[in-house]
Amino acid sequence: MASLTRRTSNPELHNHLYPVIMAGGSGTRFWPLSRQLFPKQLLRIMGDETLIQQSMRRVVCASAPNRVMISTNPAQAESIRVQLSEWKDALSDNFVLEPEGRNTAPAIALVALELVRRDPNAIMLVVPADHIVKGQRDFDAAVSLASNLAAQGLLVTFGIKPIRPETGYGYIKPNRKTVLAKQGKLKGHPVARFIEKPNATKAAQYLKAGDYYWNSGMFVWRAATILEEICRHQSPLYRGIEKIGQLMQQNASRSVIDEAYRTLPSVSIDTGVMEKSTKAAVVPVTFRWSDVGSWGSLDEVATKDKAGNVVVGRVVDIDSQRSIIYGDQRVVATIGLTDMVVVDTPDATLVCPKSRAQDVKKMVELLKQQGAPEHLEHVTVHRPWGSYTVLEEGPGYKVKRVTVNPGGRLSLQMHHKRSEHWVVITGTARVTRGDEVFDLQVGHSTGIPVETRHRLENPGHETLHIIEVQNGPYLGEDDIVRFQDDYGRGAEAPRSFKV
Amino acid sequence: MASLTRRTSNPELHNHLYPVIMAGGSGTRFWPLSRQLFPKQLLRIMGDETLIQQSMRRVVCASAPNRVMISTNPAQAESIRVQLSEWKDALSDNFVLEPEGRNTAPAIALVALELVRRDPNAIMLVVPADHIVKGQRDFDAAVSLASNLAAQGLLVTFGIKPIRPETGYGYIKPNRKTVLAKQGKLKGHPVARFIEKPNATKAAQYLKAGDYYWNSGMFVWRAATILEEICRHQSPLYRGIEKIGQLMQQNASRSVIDEAYRTLPSVSIDTGVMEKSTKAAVVPVTFRWSDVGSWGSLDEVATKDKAGNVVVGRVVDIDSQRSIIYGDQRVVATIGLTDMVVVDTPDATLVCPKSRAQDVKKMVELLKQQGAPEHLEHVTVHRPWGSYTVLEEGPGYKVKRVTVNPGGRLSLQMHHKRSEHWVVITGTARVTRGDEVFDLQVGHSTGIPVETRHRLENPGHETLHIIEVQNGPYLGEDDIVRFQDDYGRGAEAPRSFKV
Numbered sequence: 001m002a003s004l005t006r007r008t009s010n011p012e013l014h015n016h017l018y019p020v021i022m023a024g025g026s027g028t029r030f031w032p033l034s035r036q037l038f039p040k041q042l043l044r045i046m047g048d049e050t051l052i053q054q055s056m057r058r059v060v061c062a063s064a065p066n067r068v069m070i071s072t073n074p075a076q077a078e079s080i081r082v083q084l085s086e087w088k089d090a091l092s093d094n095f096v097l098e099p100e101g102r103n104t105a106p107a108i109a110l111v112a113l114e115l116v117r118r119d120p121n122a123i124m125l126v127v128p129a130d131h132i133v134k135g136q137r138d139f140d141a142a143v144s145l146a147s148n149l150a151a152q153g154l155l156v157t158f159g160i161k162p163i164r165p166e167t168g169y170g171y172i173k174p175n176r177k178t179v180l181a182k183q184g185k186l187k188g189h190p191v192a193r194f195i196e197k198p199n200a201t202k203a204a205q206y207l208k209a210g211d212y213y214w215n216s217g218m219f220v221w222r223a224a225t226i227l228e229e230i231c232r233h234q235s236p237l238y239r240g241i242e243k244i245g246q247l248m249q250q251n252a253s254r255s256v257i258d259e260a261y262r263t264l265p266s267v268s269i270d271t272g273v274m275e276k277s278t279k280a281a282v283v284p285v286t287f288r289w290s291d292v293g294s295w296g297s298l299d300e301v302a303t304k305d306k307a308g309n310v311v312v313g314r315v316v317d318i319d320s321q322r323s324i325i326y327g328d329q330r331v332v333a334t335i336g337l338t339d340m341v342v343v344d345t346p347d348a349t350l351v352c353p354k355s356r357a358q359d360v361k362k363m364v365e366l367l368k369q370q371g372a373p374e375h376l377e378h379v380t381v382h383r384p385w386g387s388y389t390v391l392e393e394g395p396g397y398k399v400k401r402v403t404v405n406p407g408g409r410l411s412l413q414m415h416h417k418r419s420e421h422w423v424v425i426t427g428t429a430r431v432t433r434g435d436e437v438f439d440l441q442v443g444h445s446t447g448i449p450v451e452t453r454h455r456l457e458n459p460g461h462e463t464l465h466i467i468e469v470q471n472g473p474y475l476g477e478d479d480i481v482r483f484q485d486d487y488g489r490g491a492e493a494p495r496s497f498k499v
Numbered sequence: 500m501a502s503l504t505r506r507t508s509n510p511e512l513h514n515h516l517y518p519v520i521m522a523g524g525s526g527t528r529f530w531p532l533s534r535q536l537f538p539k540q541l542l543r544i545m546g547d548e549t550l551i552q553q554s555m556r557r558v559v560c561a562s563a564p565n566r567v568m569i570s571t572n573p574a575q576a577e578s579i580r581v582q583l584s585e586w587k588d589a590l591s592d593n594f595v596l597e598p599e600g601r602n603t604a605p606a607i608a609l610v611a612l613e614l615v616r617r618d619p620n621a622i623m624l625v626v627p628a629d630h631i632v633k634g635q636r637d638f639d640a641a642v643s644l645a646s647n648l649a650a651q652g653l654l655v656t657f658g659i660k661p662i663r664p665e666t667g668y669g670y671i672k673p674n675r676k677t678v679l680a681k682q683g684k685l686k687g688h689p690v691a692r693f694i695e696k697p698n699a700t701k702a703a704q705y706l707k708a709g710d711y712y713w714n715s716g717m718f719v720w721r722a723a724t725i726l727e728e729i730c731r732h733q734s735p736l737y738r739g740i741e742k743i744g745q746l747m748q749q750n751a752s753r754s755v756i757d758e759a760y761r762t763l764p765s766v767s768i769d770t771g772v773m774e775k776s777t778k779a780a781v782v783p784v785t786f787r788w789s790d791v792g793s794w795g796s797l798d799e800v801a802t803k804d805k806a807g808n809v810v811v812g813r814v815v816d817i818d819s820q821r822s823i824i825y826g827d828q829r830v831v832a833t834i835g836l837t838d839m840v841v842v843d844t845p846d847a848t849l850v851c852p853k854s855r856a857q858d859v860k861k862m863v864e865l866l867k868q869q870g871a872p873e874h875l876e877h878v879t880v881h882r883p884w885g886s887y888t889v890l891e892e893g894p895g896y897k898v899k900r901v902t903v904n905p906g907g908r909l910s911l912q913m914h915h916k917r918s919e920h921w922v923v924i925t926g927t928a929r930v931t932r933g934d935e936v937f938d939l940q941v942g943h944s945t946g947i948p949v950e951t952r953h954r955l956e957n958p959g960h961e962t963l964h965i966i967e968v969q970n971g972p973y974l975g976e977d978d979i980v981r982f983q984d985d986y987g988r989g990a991e992a993p994r995s996f997k998v
Contacts, residue, residue: 032832316865318858327848331873333531333862335851342850349826351841351850352834359817363832366815374830391890391898396941397924399890399898399966421944423920423968425896442895443970445920445946467898467968469922471942 016121017147018223019059020111023052023072023080023129024101028364028375029294029357032348033326037075037377041130042083045292046301050083052129059127061136062143065090069115071107073098079382099258104269106261109230109241112223117245122223123150128291131217132301135287142285145183146220154180154281155229155274156188156220159213160289163300165203168293168358170215170270171195174282191280194270213284215270217291225279233276240264295341295350296357298324313344324354346389348374384487385410386463398475402456404429404464409457411485418472418479420448422456427464430457453483515620516646517722518558519610522551522571522579522628523600527863527874528793528856531847532825536574536876540628541582544791545800549582551628558626560635561642564589568614570606572597578881598757603768605760608729608740611722616744621722622649627790630716631800634786641784644682645719653679653780654728654773655687655719658712659788662799664702667792667857669714669769670694673781690779693769712783714769716790724778725768732775739763794840794849795856797823812843823853845888847873883986884909885962897974901955903928903963908956910984917971917978919947921955926963929956952982 023041030040041052049057059068065087072080074097084091096111108126115122125143133139146156159172174189181188194215198206206212231238244260274280290300302310302324309320313327320337332344341357343350350360367375380389385408391399404410404427412432422429423445430439431446432455439459440446448454450472458464482489522540529539540551548556558567564586571579573596583590595610607625614621624642632638645655658671673688680687693714697705705711730737743759773779789799801809801823808819812826819836831843840856842849849859866874879888884907890898903909903926911931921928922944929938930945931954938958939945947953949971957963981988 032830316862316869316871318862318865319855330845331531331847331866331871333847333849333851333866335849335858335862336855337850337852340850342848344848346829348830348832349841349843349848350832350834351836351839353836356818356835359834363815363817363834366817367830367832370815372815372830392900394924394964397964397966399900401891401898419942421920421922423970425893425968425970443918445944445968447944465893465896467896467966469924469944469966469968471922471924 014063014147016119017063017123017125017143018067018069018115018119019063019125019127020069020071020108020115021052021055021059021127021129022104022107022217023070023076024098024107025128025130026101028361030292031360031364032343032345032350032374035377036375037381038079039076039130040292042076042079045298046132046303051132051292052080053083053086054132055127055129056084056087058133058136058139059125060087062125062140066094068094069111070095071098071111072096073101078384082382082384099261102261102264103266105230105234105237105267105272106241106264108226108269109237110244110261112227112230113241113245115223116227120224123147124219124221124223124226126219126221128217130292132290132292133287134289134301138285138287141184141186142283142287143220145181145186145188146283148181148183149188149281149283150220150222150225152180153222153225153279154188155225155277155279156281156283157191157274158216158218159282159284160216161284162207162212162214165200165207166214167197167200167203169291170197171203171206171212172215172282173212174284176211180281185286186283188281188283191274191282194275194280196271213282214289216285216289217270219269219274226273229273229277229279234265234267234272237265237267237272294357294360295324295343295352296354299354322354346379383410384408384489386458388468391467393475396471396473396475398470400468400470401425402466402468404456404458404466406458406461406463409486410455411480411487411489412453412455412483414451414453414481414483415472415479416451416481417474418470419450420454420471421469422446422448423467423469425465425467427458427462428460429464429466430459431455432457513561513646515618516562516622516624516642517566517568517614517618518562518624518626519568519570519607520551520554520558520626520628521603521606522569522575523597523606524627524629525600527860529791530859530863531842531844531849531873534876535874536880537578538575538629539791541575541578544797545631545802550631550791551579552582552585553631554626554628555583555586557632557635557638558624559586561624561639565593567593568610569594570597570610571595572600577883581881581883598760601760601763602765604729604733604736604766604771605740605763607725607768608736609743609760611726611729612740612744614722615726619723622646623718623720623722623725625718625720627716629791631789631791632786633788633800637784637786640683640685641782641786642719644680644685644687645782647680647682648687648780648782649719649721649724651679652721652724652778653687654724654776654778655780655782656690656773657715657717658781658783659715660783661702661706661711661713664699664706665713666696666699666702668790669696670702670705670711671714671781672711673783675710679780684785685782687780687782690773690781693774693779695770712781713788715784715788716769718768718773725772728772728776728778733764733766733771736764736766736771793856793859794823794842794851795853798853821853845878882909883907883988885957887967890966892974895970895972895974897969899967899969900924901965901967903955903957903965905957905960905962908985909954910979910986910988911952911954911982913950913952913980913982914971914978915950915980916973917969918949919953920968920970921945921947922966922968924964924966926957926961927959928963928965929958930954931956 025039034040044050149156173192175192179187247257308322310324315325315327315332318335320334323337323340326343339354364375386403386405388400388402424440424442524538533539543549648655672691674691678686746756807821809823814824814826814831817834819833822836822839825842838853840851863874885902885904887899887901923939923941
């Protein structure tokens with residue numbers, strides 16, 4: 001991993017560089033693989049690591065793990081912590097949680113406020129958690145040049161050379177006459193203008209002109225500069241953030257801070273600040289980039305078979321071409337498909353032509369309207385101690401497979417409305433039931449009556465799997481009273497926005 | 500149900516009419532809804548009843564339930580008995596089981612042999628279990644006319660008026676000059692010639708000519724006549740069947756009879772007998788018919804929405820047209836499909852254009868070659884006492900939901916290799932475990948150790964559902980020792996071909 005510890009040119013600047021991973025995205029466009037509570041950043045879309053793991057590995061090259069800030073929300077924080085557990089200690093104090101999504105400007109302002117407190121000279125490298133970048137060396141070079149510009153008080157964005165007349169992105173035109181900085185082949189320029197998502201004709205013109213760049217949503221700036229610019233162009237937001245800073249210094253209660261956050265205006269950093277600022281600069285970059293914005297966009301980055309198909313999972317195909325076929329454990333049998341998307345998950349299947357992949361968002365909206373739980377989360381839910389998978393749910397019962405990592409243990413808990421039965425299928429379970437503590441081996445079982453304090457623990461070196469059968473009139477995950485928890489989880493409420 | 504007890508014109512003939520439902524088909528072309536062990540005839544493809552239930556109801560109009568013979572194989576007999584339980588007593592002695600599929604001629608010969616023994620003047624009405632017929636009155640009229648012809652020693656087939664240039668069926672040209680019998684608008688003619696499945700050009704010519712009919716695979720003849728014609732044109736088969744008749748009269752053992760059956764030549768009644776016989780007659784019929792031979796053929800018979808889609812199950816669609824979308828419990832989300840087939844089942848999903856629906860057969864072959872269990876049976880398996888559904892299977896364990904009908908009970912049994920845990924989720928379970936017998940209510944559980952005699956029973960009026968967790972090194976359904984069974988099932992071997 002020698003290459004991963006490479007440092008770019010200006011050590012002084014890098015001592016002040018803080019990567020900020022924006023990880024609050026919802027999971028609509030990669031449904032059904034992504035869910036509202038399991039968005040794209042948590043998916044292993046390409047390669048052995050999930051997108052957020054790849055993003056983390058990318059930014060620690062230019063910084064140190066304990067400088068990386070994670071901006072997310074309470075619902076996703078746990079899954080992200082699990083996925084970034086390799087950097088667990090370094091990140092322990094670096095999660096900034098928004099009580100609710102208010103678009104990018106408030107989220108960035110909140111992190112900037114915290115970073116200014118930690119280091120008045122902090123330079124932020126803001127990257128979305130769920131994009132794909134290919135070319136670490138080129139990325140590092142771009143970060144290095146952009147940091148120099150940021151240190152001069154500029155708001156720097158990375159411009160991506162367009163490869164198709166995309167109508168889904170904003171475009172940036174640099175002012176080529178002025179070179180703000182240069183490093184090898186890379187140059188920084190002032191932004192001549194920002195262009196909102198164009199129509200198809202305009203997009204084709206920009207592609208042909210060759211002097212327009214896609215706005216990648218990655219930024220480098222001093223934390224103090226962005227706060228100043230927010231103050232200048234979004235003063236109500238600035239005042240709100242300032243107030244939240246004061247409340248935090250006064251150790252105000254979580255609910256007061258959450259309430260203050262909820263009143264912030266919902267505004268994006270692009271339209272709300274960048275496009276209004278005179279300090280905007282752009283570095284046209286050389287690395288390959290994709291925002292993998294829909295199933296169709298996998299074409300740009302994924303490995304294909306001879307017929308141009310992207311195939312994952314237990315797929316049996318006859319004669320398909322240029323299709324994207326994602327299976328899981330069940331058999332997906334496809335015959336003669338052309339330019340189609342098929343995604344099969346344990347509780348939902350999607351079938352559409354690639355050309356309609358953008359409408360997956362509509363589908364998720366429709367499911368949400370219908371109250372279908374499949375838009376929200378997967379049947380497998382990750383927890384700090386392992387995971388559980390709902391095998392079946394019916395009136396008055398639920399069947400789960402529960403996986404507990406070696407050394408992991410669930411909270412000491414109790415349910416008011418349900419009894420549980422546990423049968424061990426692999427490993428050893430240490431069970432606390434009322435005042436008893438005992439071990440169960442494979443093929444053995446126990447029952448936990450309603451309102452009995454209990455705990456499940458894996459004391460061994462092997463992963464523990466149990467089948468849990470729940471019975472009761474109400475089986476919601478929120479029927480839980482936690483008495484003690486190794487992972488600092490309280491009884492019910494989500495954790496505060498600031499960890 | 501008055502219309503269902505209608506009788507056609509000649510009571511004397513009908514006293515000798517024996518409907519024979521050919522129910523030995525394999526389940527390849529409607530995969531994944533059909534399986535080798537759960538073929539198309541058992542599916543509720545259209546209407547509230549399965550195809551075999553509809554077939555039964557159709558033929559009892561022209562006969563009595565206790566005259567209906569069911570020709571099938573041991574693997575499917577149990578499911579068929581469950582589906583035809585409305586006629587349980589009438590059919591109790593009327594299942595003719597082939598030890599293995601040897602095409603239609605041996606199966607028909609075997610039934611003919613049995614019928615001649617029961618009634619020397621028996622007339623057989625042979626119908627496939629898995630076709631759709633619309634127009635009971637027209638069907639009855641055709642049976643009536645055909646029976647008259649059969650009584651005269653003819654081999655009568657029903658000719659269907661072609662509605663498209665189908666290349667998948669055989670065609671029949673009647674000799675219009677000769678009218679063998681007439682009844683209302685219906686006429687019977689000698690067959691001028693049988694034509695094997697034609698190519699597309701020929702099929703178009705036949706459709707245009709208007710004097711060619713599809714061979715429907717339905718026949719009416721005297722049992723004695725078909726045996727004579729088999730003797731004449733397929734003498735090795737006849738000798739084999741004769742020998743089996745003798746063995747049966749001598750009460751030979753099942754294995755000896757099975758062995759004799761296996762040596763019979765595999766030959767179809769169409770090419771082996773009908774096409775060679777001088778006694779072939781055809782009645783061009785007026786009822787609507789479909790062999791629902793593939794997913795694409797559902798177009799002919801199923802109800803469609805405004806956009807021409809056939810939609811079943813939990814499907815959420817945006818903008819699809821003329822597609823066939825079959826879901827089950829999971830969400831199937833489709834966007835912008837045109838002329839596609841999507842079939843989603845608990846363990847397998849199929850996606851193909853309608854134009855490739857015939858290739859589903861190839862897919863099943865491919866799965867079989869790969870040893871994929873999904874070609875063979877469903878995750879839900881029906882039993883005389885209820886059913887079970889495999890929720891999950893992994894190394895060393897299996898989780899099932901077991902459903903026991905009121906009053907139903909599983910055999911008194913034992914397993915050598917697995918222990919079982921039962922948790923009641925609905926109803927009351929009466930459990931026999933070793934020497935104990937006790938009742939379990941909802942939310943209660945018990946464990947059955949390896950090699951312990953046990954039984955599960957539903958003593959109540961409500962359906963019993965339990966979750967069963969199996970543990971052990973081998974979890975095959977054949978690890979079962981049966982001590983007593985209410986449904987006459989032995990320890991392991993399938994039942995004989997003759998019930």
